[in-house]
Amino acid sequence: MSRETILNAVIFGGLLAVPLWACIVDEPFTITLATKVAILALAGVGLNIALGLGGLVSLGHAAFFGLGGYAMGILASHAQSYTPLMESPLLIEGTKSMPIIWLMALITSALAALAIGALSLRTSGVYFIMITLAFGQMFYYLSISWPAYGGEDGLSIYVRNGFPGLNTLDPIQFFAICFALLALALWLNARLIRSPFGLALGAARQSPQRVETVGLSPFRLRLAAFVISGAITGLAGALFADLNRFVSPTMFSWQTSGEIMIFVILGGVGRLYGPVAGAALFITLEHVLGGLSEFWHIYLGLLLLLVVLFARGGLIGLIAGREVHHD
Amino acid sequence: MTLILFIEQVLNGLQFGIMLFLMAAGLTLVFGVMGLINLAHGSLYMVGAFAAAAVAGWTGSFVLGLAAALAAAAAAGALVELLVIRRLYDRDHLDQVLATFALILIFSEGTRYLFGSFPLYLDIPDALTGPVTLPGGIQYPAYRLAIIAIGLTIAAGLFWLISRTRLGIRIRAGEADREMIAALGVDISKLYTIVFALGAALAGLAGALVGAIQAVQVGMGEPVLILAFVVIVIGGIGSIKGALIGSLLVGLTETLGSIAMPALFRLFMDNSAAQATGSAIASMLIYVLMALVLVWRPQGLFGARV
Amino acid sequence: MTEAILATHNITKRFGAVTASDGVTMDLRPGEIHAVIGPNGAGKSTLIAQICGGLKPDAGQVEFLGQDVSTLTTRKRARMGLARTFQISALAMENTVLENAVLGALGARGGTLGLIRPVLRDKTLRDMALHALERAGLADHAKTRTSELSHGQRRQLEVAVALTLQPKAFVMDEPMAGMGSEGSARLTGFLDELRAEAPILLVEHDMDAVFALADRLSVLVYGKIIATGTVAEIRANPDVRIAYLGEDA
Numbered sequence: 001m002s003r004e005t006i007l008n009a010v011i012f013g014g015l016l017a018v019p020l021w022a023c024i025v026d027e028p029f030t031i032t033l034a035t036k037v038a039i040l041a042l043a044g045v046g047l048n049i050a051l052g053l054g055g056l057v058s059l060g061h062a063a064f065f066g067l068g069g070y071a072m073g074i075l076a077s078h079a080q081s082y083t084p085l086m087e088s089p090l091l092i093e094g095t096k097s098m099p100i101i102w103l104m105a106l107i108t109s110a111l112a113a114l115a116i117g118a119l120s121l122r123t124s125g126v127y128f129i130m131i132t133l134a135f136g137q138m139f140y141y142l143s144i145s146w147p148a149y150g151g152e153d154g155l156s157i158y159v160r161n162g163f164p165g166l167n168t169l170d171p172i173q174f175f176a177i178c179f180a181l182l183a184l185a186l187w188l189n190a191r192l193i194r195s196p197f198g199l200a201l202g203a204a205r206q207s208p209q210r211v212e213t214v215g216l217s218p219f220r221l222r223l224a225a226f227v228i229s230g231a232i233t234g235l236a237g238a239l240f241a242d243l244n245r246f247v248s249p250t251m252f253s254w255q256t257s258g259e260i261m262i263f264v265i266l267g268g269v270g271r272l273y274g275p276v277a278g279a280a281l282f283i284t285l286e287h288v289l290g291g292l293s294e295f296w297h298i299y300l301g302l303l304l305l306l307v308v309l310f311a312r313g314g315l316i317g318l319i320a321g322r323e324v325h326h327d
Numbered sequence: 328m329t330l331i332l333f334i335e336q337v338l339n340g341l342q343f344g345i346m347l348f349l350m351a352a353g354l355t356l357v358f359g360v361m362g363l364i365n366l367a368h369g370s371l372y373m374v375g376a377f378a379a380a381a382v383a384g385w386t387g388s389f390v391l392g393l394a395a396a397l398a399a400a401a402a403a404g405a406l407v408e409l410l411v412i413r414r415l416y417d418r419d420h421l422d423q424v425l426a427t428f429a430l431i432l433i434f435s436e437g438t439r440y441l442f443g444s445f446p447l448y449l450d451i452p453d454a455l456t457g458p459v460t461l462p463g464g465i466q467y468p469a470y471r472l473a474i475i476a477i478g479l480t481i482a483a484g485l486f487w488l489i490s491r492t493r494l495g496i497r498i499r500a501g502e503a504d505r506e507m508i509a510a511l512g513v514d515i516s517k518l519y520t521i522v523f524a525l526g527a528a529l530a531g532l533a534g535a536l537v538g539a540i541q542a543v544q545v546g547m548g549e550p551v552l553i554l555a556f557v558v559i560v561i562g563g564i565g566s567i568k569g570a571l572i573g574s575l576l577v578g579l580t581e582t583l584g585s586i587a588m589p590a591l592f593r594l595f596m597d598n599s600a601a602q603a604t605g606s607a608i609a610s611m612l613i614y615v616l617m618a619l620v621l622v623w624r625p626q627g628l629f630g631a632r633v
Numbered sequence: 634m635t636e637a638i639l640a641t642h643n644i645t646k647r648f649g650a651v652t653a654s655d656g657v658t659m660d661l662r663p664g665e666i667h668a669v670i671g672p673n674g675a676g677k678s679t680l681i682a683q684i685c686g687g688l689k690p691d692a693g694q695v696e697f698l699g700q701d702v703s704t705l706t707t708r709k710r711a712r713m714g715l716a717r718t719f720q721i722s723a724l725a726m727e728n729t730v731l732e733n734a735v736l737g738a739l740g741a742r743g744g745t746l747g748l749i750r751p752v753l754r755d756k757t758l759r760d761m762a763l764h765a766l767e768r769a770g771l772a773d774h775a776k777t778r779t780s781e782l783s784h785g786q787r788r789q790l791e792v793a794v795a796l797t798l799q800p801k802a803f804v805m806d807e808p809m810a811g812m813g814s815e816g817s818a819r820l821t822g823f824l825d826e827l828r829a830e831a832p833i834l835l836v837e838h839d840m841d842a843v844f845a846l847a848d849r850l851s852v853l854v855y856g857k858i859i860a861t862g863t864v865a866e867i868r869a870n871p872d873v874r875i876a877y878l879g880e881d882a
Binding site: 216 | 685687706707708709711712716717719723724725726727728732733735736737739740741743746747748749750751752753755758794797798
């Protein structure tokens with residue numbers, strides 16, 4: 001086993017052990033923090049498929065995170081007010097069922113990623129960064145100026161949505177749901193890396209001409225990666241909204257895009273468990289530094305600057321060595 | 328929409344566009360010459376606004392405030408270039424994005440630490456308060472007209488700088504071929520610092536000018552930064568002319584759209600629904616404009632390459 | 634002329650004042666190696682780019698398998714069976730040698746790419762890739778990371794990836810560049826066998842290899858083909874001696 005494999009097991013086990021311990025000693029707040037880590041890590045896993053595997057520096061993933069959040073908010077708010085979303089041509093009602101909400105979150109964010117990707121992947125480099133950032137901002141302004149779903153104030157959902165057979169109001173059970181989805185996404189990501197698609201996508205990042213001369217289209221590969229990436233981040237958005245029982249335009253803001261990227265970078269780009277390590281580090285810092293100083297973002301900024309300038313492999317790179325492991 | 332309202336909105340659009348131009352010009356220069364994407368450009372805009380508000384508050388002089396904005400933003404720009412940015416020229420865009428994102432965090436929280444979370448206000452100088460009557464009897468705020476005039480003057484100055492001066496020749500040479508300009512014996516790292524500080528000063532000036540019509544607060548820079556990105560995508564990267572045309576297009580689309588869209592929807596909806604739908608659509612218009620440019624000319628209206 | 638697998642008809646490409654291809658007409662026939670030589674800046678790379686689809690000619694046509702492919706993308710031409718190798722190796726350096734060859738096999742197979750099943754467990758693809766590696770003399774390095782290969786081995790891998798495509802024609806951009814004499818002799822032997830499978834358009838600086846391999850030679854100077862013929866004919870051609878061999882020899 002390589003050091004990275006061992007480290008991955010430690011990270012994964014740690015994220016499971018901490019809330020279980022917190023459950024035993026009855027510290028629900030710690031469980032909530034762990035749930036937050038799992039959800040944000042899921043958002044990061046989504047971004048990492050585009051960024052780490054595809055080399056696509058998307059600064060607009062807040063769009064998908066927010067769409068997932070609003071998919072939850074809109075469906076649940078209609079369910080709690082007993083008003084249908086739409087009556088004609090066909091009746092669509094709200095729902096409080098997580099699986100249906102997740103499905104809607106996946107579909108909406110995948111469609112948005114398809115549209116944004118089809119436009120922004122016509123370009124590359126800095127253009128791609130600026131365009132994804134701009135489209136993210138478009139959703140931010142749209143959510144503010146659309147009054148039907150709370151506008152600037154956002155939407156509150158009074159009771160957490162349900163999952164068949166589980167009590168989602170119990171923190172540890174909700175954590176279990178989020179953790180299971182994270183594990184599923186990590187599994188999918190691991191399979192993806194070794195799949196034909198993953199091989200071609202990784203090659204398109206390293207040498208697009210090569211991919212073209214074997215008859216494959218880098219554009220289509222990247223678009224598919226962007227859609228998968230956006231859908232996973234969208235699912236994380238739906239869970240995040242359920243965690244807070246609240247959605248607001250903040251989910252769409254450029255800071256959110258930046259933070260999702262920070263999870264990936266702090267942990268290590270292109271590392272399977274990078275987003276998990278990064279999200280855990282981020283939440284720990286927020287909790288520890290945030291307790292020490294109101295201005296903890298200064299320290300976060302300095303840390304990020306140091307990582308970028310001097311420790312480009314992120315946390316996992318520091319511990320497991322610079323080389324990304326392949327076999 | 329009456330004609331007077333329309334002309335007023337066109338002027339507002341111009342004023343907004345000119346401010347965007349001051350931001351976009353610096354960004355596009357820095358990208359064109361150094362190949363760097365700088366997310367912290369919005370922070371320099373904020374630095375200018377805070378410097379102007381603070382100095383004008385202490386001295387009571389708007390002009391001193393403007394001078395302070397230029398000086399503070401240029402100094403902050405030069406400092407950041409020397410400490411951080413120059414380590415990023417050879418890095419990939421991801422590293423540039425992350426490092427300059429980190430700078431945003433540091434600038435924003437640092438400013439909050441120094442000035443607190445409450446907004447500051449910068450008063451319009453006495454000479455420019457109140458409206459001016461334009462030909463045709465249109466009343467328009469004197470200060471906004473002054474912004475348009477200052478911005479156009481600076482745009483003209485920039486074109487002159489780029490096309491006629493030694494510095495401009497070096498900037499253009501640097502855009503074309505970095506090794507060439509170094510081989511010619513130009514001190515390239517000094518040139519980079521100057522270009523970066525110049526871009527920063529323009530952003531700081533924009534922040535100070537806008538500071539008198541909006542609240543001066545932490546986070547004011549980034550929404551403008553993102554609009555400046557839209558401008559650059561539309562205009563084409565590295566092109567000052569593209570930045571000017573793009574800025575005016577975005578400025579006019581934004582201001583006219585927010586009036587025109589609700590009016591359009593009022594034709595087939597009741598008033599409040601039209602207002603709601605119209606303003607939601609209007610908020611997306613400039614991005615739709617950007618999308619159209621991407622479909623038609625992915626390299627931007629005046630861009631050379633993708 | 635109908636027997637040609639690949640042909641250009643009068644293709645012209647200008648960059649500003651420079652005419653990089655000036656009415657180039659040439660063809661590649663079954664079973665042959667047709668070498669294109671010329672001094673630096675003669676327009677060889679531009680010619681290859683137009684043949685393979687990276688650049689569109691301003692005028693003239695590129696014909697492949699009897700079809701006008703001038704407006705087709707690189708990707709479509711590759712799918713038709715046009716395989717190229719790059720002067721500066723364009724390989725996925727982080728991946729293994731085998732994975733690079735499997736990528737070629739994936740492209741050759743076509744269809745949609747799977748998301749779940751590991752690509753290396755696909756026996757058909759793996760066999761295609763291993764077979765190509767073996768023929769190119771890289772079988773022992775299948776599990777090596779491409780970035781760890783020597784310069785010469787990377788050129789071999791370039792050819793191996795092209796082989797996995799089971800192409801109808803090869804376009805090779807300086808496959809010998811930077812190789813030692815031993816490696817270059819081995820690759821020469823290999824290309825010699827390969828021509829029976831599919832003809833090779835060979836752009837090469839290594840004159841020993843060119844004279845040993847080429848059935849026909851075309852000499853490109855300032856975007857124009859000044860002579861085409863057998864090695865003996867080209868050696869005897871006075872224009873070529875003045876324009877090219879005179880400077881070089």
